[in-house]
Amino acid sequence: MDSGMPIPQGIEGAIDRTPAQSARGTYLEAIHSWIVTVDHKKLGILYIAYALVFLLVAGAEALMIRIQLIRPHNDFVSPFTFNRLFTMHGTTMVFLVGMPILFGFGNYLVPLMIGARDMAFPRLNAFSFWISAFAGLLLYYSFIGGVGLSGTGSAPDVAWFAYAPLTEKAFSPGHSTDYWAVAILASGIGSIGTAINILATVFCMRCKGMTLFRMPLLPWLYATTSFIVLVAVSPLTACQAMLLIDRYLGGHFFDTQAGGSAILWAHFFWIFGHPEVYVLVLPAFAFANEIIPVFSRKAIFGYPAMVAASVGIGFISLGVWAHHMFTIGMTSFGNAFFTLSTMLVSIPTGIKTFNWLATIWGGRIRFTTPMLFCIAFLFQWVIAGLTGIMLSVSAWNWQLHNSYFVVAHFHYVLIGAIVFMIFAAIYYWYPKITGRMLDDKLGKWHFWLMLIGFHVCFDTMHIPGLMGMPRQIYTYEADRGWNTLNAIVSVGGFIQGIAVLVLVYNMVHSFFRGEEAGPDPWDAWTLEWATASPPPPYNFATDPVVASRRPLWDLKHPEDPDSAFE
C-alpha cells in the first residue's frame, strides 16, 4: 500500500495519511473513554480482553479438574468443589469465553470488512457488552457470595446443562443455581442484542458496491451465527425464566415431585445447546475462510457453495438437538429421526472442508503462525467431525453418551477447531488491532506446545470413554484401567496451560516491543487491510467503493482484477 501503487477508484483515500493525534489524557480519562465508548473497535477489544481473562480463569479450573483426576481416589479437592469446578469451567468457557471472544472479533471485523464506520446500533452494542460483563461478574461472585469467603462459596454445582430436577429447590437449596440461572439470563440478553446488531449491520451497512455476493465470507458467517443466536438463545432465556419461576414462585415446569417434566428441560436446553455449538464454530470457520486463502495466495474455492453450506449448517443445526437425548427414552422413530438429521450436518461441513482443501491446492502456502493454526484446525476438525458422526449413530451413542468419549469429542470441536482458530485469528488480526506484529518465534513455541499438549490430552481422552468412564465424576475406581490414561490426559492439559501462558506473554510483550505492522502486513485482500493499523475511530477516511470480493486484490493486480470474473 505504501509502495506508491496506483489506487483504483473507490478505495483511494481510504487510508488517512495525516498523522494520528497522539494527545494522551490522564489514566482516568483513558479508563473513562473505554467505559463510555460506543466504538465497535473498542467494544470488540473489550469483548476479547474480557474473554481472555475468563479463558485464563476457566483454564485454571480445568487444570484443577485434571489434578484431581490424575490418579484414582485423589483428594486434591472435595467432591463439592469438584462439581462446582466443572460446572463453572463449562459455563465459563461457553458463555464467558466462547461467545464474547467471537462476538469481539465480529464487532471489530464486520464493520471494517464491509466498509462501514460502525455497527448499526452502537449504543445497543455497548449495552450488550456491559450486560454480558455483568453476567460474568455475577457468576463469579458466587464463589464468594452465599456461604462465605472461604472455600468455594455457593458457585453452581449442577453441571453446565443443569438438568432438572437437580436444579429444583428440593435438590439444590441455597442460591448456587440462582447465580447460574440469572447470569445466563443476563448474558443471553447481551447475546441477543449483539446478534440483532450484527444482522442489521451486515444487511444495512455495507459500503457502495458490496452486494451480498461480494461480501467476504466472514460477515456472511457472522450473519448466520447471529441468526442462530436469535433463534436458539431465546429458548434458553425462556427456560431460565421458567426455572426461576419454579424456584421462587411455586411453578412446576420442571418440578417432577409435583408432576413437572425433566425431559422438558432437556429439550429446552438442547434446542439452545446444540445450535450453540454452531454459534461457536461458524465464526471459527469464518476465520479459516479469511486466513487460509491469504496464506495459500488463492481466492477461496467455491464461494457460493461456502455461503450455501454455512447458511445450510445454520438451518440444519436447529433440527438436531435431541441427539443429546438418545438415552433419555425417546421412541425408536425419534431416535432414528435425530440420527439422520445429525448425519445431514456432515454434508455442508464436508463441503466446507473440501473447499478449504481445494483452496490450498495449487496455492503457494506460506507457513506463518496463523496458517499453522489453520492447518492444525483442518486436521482436528476432520477428526472432530468424524467422532461427531460416531456419536450421531444412536445405537452406538447409547454406549458413548455421557462418557469421556463425548468429553473428548466436544473438546476436539471447542479447542481443536474453535480455540485453534481463535489463536489463528489473534495472530492474524493482532497487527490490525494494535499496529504491532506478534513475535513469530514465541508464536511458533505457542503453536507447537499447544499442538502437542492438545493431542496428548484429547486424543488420549477418547479411550477411557470407550472403557466405560462416565463424565463429571470427581474420582474413579482404581481397577477400571483408567489410571494411566487419566494421568496422560492431565499432563497434556498442563502442556496446553503453558502454551496459553506463552501466548499471553507474547501479547503483552509485543504490544510494547513488537515490530510495526503497517496497514497490510500479510498482503491480504479484504477491506480491513485498506486502512491504518490500528484503524482510526472513523475507520476509513473516505467511504470505500468495491467492485469484487477481494477489493485489495483488484488494487494490487489491476491487470487481473477479480471484478472481471464475478
Add this chain to the structure above:
Amino acid sequence: MRDRLQLARWTRGAICAASVLFVSVRLTAASLPGSIFAPYSTPASEEKKLSIFVLLIAAVIFSGVSSLLVYALVRFRSRPHDTAEPPQVFGSMQIELSWTIIPILIIVVLFLGTARVLFSVQDAPRPANALDVIVVGHQFWWEFRYPQYNVVTANELHVPVSSKAEPRETFLKLTSADVMHSFWVPKLGGKTDLLPNRVNEMWFDPQEPGLYVGQCAQFCGAQHAKMLLRVYVDTPDKFQQWIAEQQKSQAEIANAHLTMASMPNAGNQNSAGGNPPNTQATNGETMAQSADISDAVTPQNGQLVFEREACISCHTVQGTVANGRYGPDLTHLMSRATLAAGAVENTPGNLEAWIKDPAQFKPGCLMPAMHLTDRENQQMTAYLLTLK
C-alpha cells in the same frame, strides 16, 4: 534411492508400530472391566459390531482426507524466490458436486446400518419368560425390585445367564425417586436414563456368568461418582437359590434361629414370626420402646438400637418394624459384597465405620451420621452382620 530406502524402512516401522498398538489396544480392551468392545449380551455386541463398522468408515475417510491435505501442504508449499501469485481458481461445479454426493452416499449407508441395530435392539419384543426388574435410581444408590419374586435389593443386581439352550432375557423398567440418573453397564449394553415421573425400558441377555461393573452415567449430585453398579450374572440354579434366600424375611430367619437359642424377648420375637406383618410391627415397636438395652455387644441389643434410632424411617428389614423406603433395603445386607453403592467393600470394619460417619466414604451422601456411642455402633454392627 537412499531416500526411498529410508522411506520404505519408515513405512515398515510405522506399520509394525500400528499393528502392535492395535493388538495391544484390543487385548487391553477385552480385559478392562468397563470396555464397550468386550460385549457379553446381544445389545452390547450389536452395538460393538456397529461401532467397528462406523470406525472403519471413519478411518477410511480420515486417511483419504488427511493424505490429500498432507500432499497439498508439501506439494504446494511456497518456495524461496517464488514470489508470483499462483493461478486464481474460483471453483468447479463438477468437483464440488462430487464431494457433495459422495458424503450423501456415505450417510445413507451409515444411517441404514444404524437404523437396523436401533430398531432391533430398542423395539425387541419381550419374551414371556423374561425376568422383570424395576430399577429405581436414588441419590446415590440403586434400588432393584423383582415383582415376579417379591424381592427387593440394592446396588447389586442379580440376573440369570441367558444361554442359547436356555434363553432368559432380563427386562428392566427404570425410573427415579429423585433426580435423573443413568444405568450403564458397558459390557451388557448401552445406557438408559432413569427419570422421575417416567418409566424407561431396556433389556439384555447376559451370555456368561460373572460380575459386570458399571456406574451412574448422568450427573446426579455430590456423589454421582460413587453411585457404582454391580451386576452379578448367575447360572439359573444359582440365581434361583439367590432368589430363595432373598425371599426369606428376617423374621423367618430369626424364627429358625430362635428355636435353638434362648434370649431376652425370645417369646416376643417367636410369636411375631408367624403373625401377619402389621401385628408383627406393633409387637416390634413395643419391644423397642420397652426394652432396656444392656452394654453387651449382641445382635439383639444392636437391633434394639437400630429400631430405637431413626434408622428405621429410611431402611427396611423385612419381618421387623423397619420399613423405611428412603434408603437401601437392608434385609439381606450381608449377601452383598459392597457397601454404599459399591464405594467400599462390605467388611465388619467398614460397616461400623460407615454407620459411625457415612461422609468419610461418601461426603455428601444422604445418610446422616447418627452420633451414637462407640458401644452402640458396635452393637448395631453386630446386628447388621446377622442380616444374611
